[in-house]
Amino acid sequence: MTNLSGAFRKSTHHHANIFAALGDPTRLRLIRKLIDGKTYSISALSSGSEITRQAVTKHLTVLESAKLVSKVKDGRESLYALNPKPLKSLQEYLEIISSQWDQTLENLKSFVEKK
Amino acid sequence: MTNLSGAFRKSTHHHANIFAALGDPTRLRLIRKLIDGKTYSISALSSGSEITRQAVTKHLTVLESAKLVSKVKDGRESLYALNPKPLKSLQEYLEIISSQWDQTLENLKSFVEKK
DNA sequence: AACATATGCAACAAAATGGTTGCATATGTT
DNA sequence: AACATATGCAACCATTTTGTTGCATATGTT
Numbered sequence: 001m002t003n004l005s006g007a008f009r010k011s012t013h014h015h016a017n018i019f020a021a022l023g024d025p026t027r028l029r030l031i032r033k034l035i036d037g038k039t040y041s042i043s044a045l046s047s048g049s050e051i052t053r054q055a056v057t058k059h060l061t062v063l064e065s066a067k068l069v070s071k072v073k074d075g076r077e078s079l080y081a082l083n084p085k086p087l088k089s090l091q092e093y094l095e096i097i098s099s100q101w102d103q104t105l106e107n108l109k110s111f112v113e114k115k
Numbered sequence: 116m117t118n119l120s121g122a123f124r125k126s127t128h129h130h131a132n133i134f135a136a137l138g139d140p141t142r143l144r145l146i147r148k149l150i151d152g153k154t155y156s157i158s159a160l161s162s163g164s165e166i167t168r169q170a171v172t173k174h175l176t177v178l179e180s181a182k183l184v185s186k187v188k189d190g191r192e193s194l195y196a197l198n199p200k201p202l203k204s205l206q207e208y209l210e211i212i213s214s215q216w217d218q219t220l221e222n223l224k225s226f227v228e229k230k
Numbered sequence: 231a232a233c234a235t236a237t238g239c240a241a242c243a244a245a246a247t248g249g250t251t252g253c254a255t256a257t258g259t260t
Numbered sequence: 261a262a263c264a265t266a267t268g269c270a271a272c273c274a275t276t277t278t279g280t281t282g283c284a285t286a287t288g289t290t
Binding site for chain 3: 170177190192
């Protein structure tokens with residue numbers, strides 16, 4: 001990566017990917033279930049769901065490729081656990097954007113006061 | 116809406132929708148351009164882009180239906196402006212999730228200390 | 231061994247997404 | 261009026277997404 005705009009594009013793609021992974025109600029529900037730090041098997045995560053176990057599996061692989069969850073085999077079960085790093089990363093990203101917006105408002109305010 | 120789980124589902128869908136709108140590199144770039152509080156026409160937002168003006172228009176309608184931007188006609192131009200509310204909303208949402216995770220870590224810590 | 235449970239894998243289908251091209255329409259400029 | 265610019269709209273296409281069903285395999289239980 002030789003220039004800054006390239007680095008920005010890379011980071012934009014990366015964050016967009018995490019946003020996309022969270023951009024589905026089922027996956028957001030999975031994240032909220034895993035937020036207690038416990039591990040859950042696929043059947044545990046599927047029970048009570050409207051959709052099939054296989055569909056849930058697919059959603060989990062989406063979350064896994066965004067590194068939002070990690071999977072470990074335990075006997076006949078596949079246990080999933082949350083990985084908070086991408087969430088923290090998104091949080092920081094939104095904080096930067098928000099602070100830029102707040103700066104925008106601040107600039108507008110001082111502009112008005114000058115008049 | 117008679118029960119809490121219904122309200123939660125609604126809010127989950129709502130947030131998932133905003134996440135999804137941000138889950139594309141092109142749209143994320145548009146947001147970052149609009150963060151300065153200025154309004155931009157479609158051609159202004161398209162210039163320098165790899166993709167066509169019509170594609171950018173489609174992305175803008177996605178952002179608009181998630182209420183991340185708003186559109187106003189001005190002469191022959193369509194001017195788009197950022198609406199920060201959904202961003203703030205997402206930020207709060209991530210903060211809640213993060214704090215739940217931090218609480219999880221806290222609980223784990225006190226559990227270990229008891230032993 | 232027999233049975234039940236948990237998961238993996240593949241094929242399939244419908245719908246959504248992301249992009250294009252072509253053309254019409256509206257508005258500003260000379 | 262003639263021309264250039266900005267946008268809207270529709271048709272079309274390829275790919276991805278989201279879900280299904282069916283079956284195989286692996287592991288735990290009795």
